[in-house]
Amino acid sequence: MKRLAAALTAFALAMPGWAQEQAEQGTAAVLRALDKVNGHSLDAEVAIGGSAEMFGLLVSVHDCRYPAENPTGDAFAYLSVRDPKNGAEHFQGWMIASSPALNALDHNRYDVWVIRCKSS
Template sequence: MIRLVAVLLALLPAPLVAGDAVTSGTGAMLRGLDKVSGQTEDFRVATGGTAEIYGLDVALGDCRYPVENPTGDAFAYLTIWERGQRQAIFDGWMIASSPALSALDHSRYDVWVIRCMTP
């Protein structure tokens, strides 16, 4: 897990890694995709809250964004599990500008971060 975080930090845009201040949002805007029906839907999740996105439960630990650019480069800590199951199928940081970098691997559903909600 530490290696994954180190790789993610190394791949973040240079200004963010170079010391730009980041802050936490009040929640996150997530997008869910049902790969079978092709349906997409946007969901708001408060920090510390859980949302039902199709057949998945998604918990948001934190959503952070650059102070100077609240609409850009959001990254959120998500824990995702199939409804009714106990074991998480995803647990980590997901980056809005690079969703494939740390993506949910599920046969039917996809979830990615759109942006953080700001106060």
């Protein structure tokens, strides 16, 4: 999983400048969490630089970007997901709204994914 995250980061950094300029930075990310045991889901809007406790996880949003020409289009966010009790890190990296399984949280009970970025 870490290799995939490193490969995605390397790919994004290697992209030409014109491709990077076409993404706008959002002010917040809309996230969805799922408790896989009881089937409950929870949505939260988390500001860039902020955190939210979603079920048994502390989710921090470091960045959220979306296509400049399509603000409701495919978002990608840089998240870190930790256990609020002991600080154990379960995930850190980019998540893509249209492909949540590409770089997913690996947790036995909970799942978290990006829905979209907020631009204002």
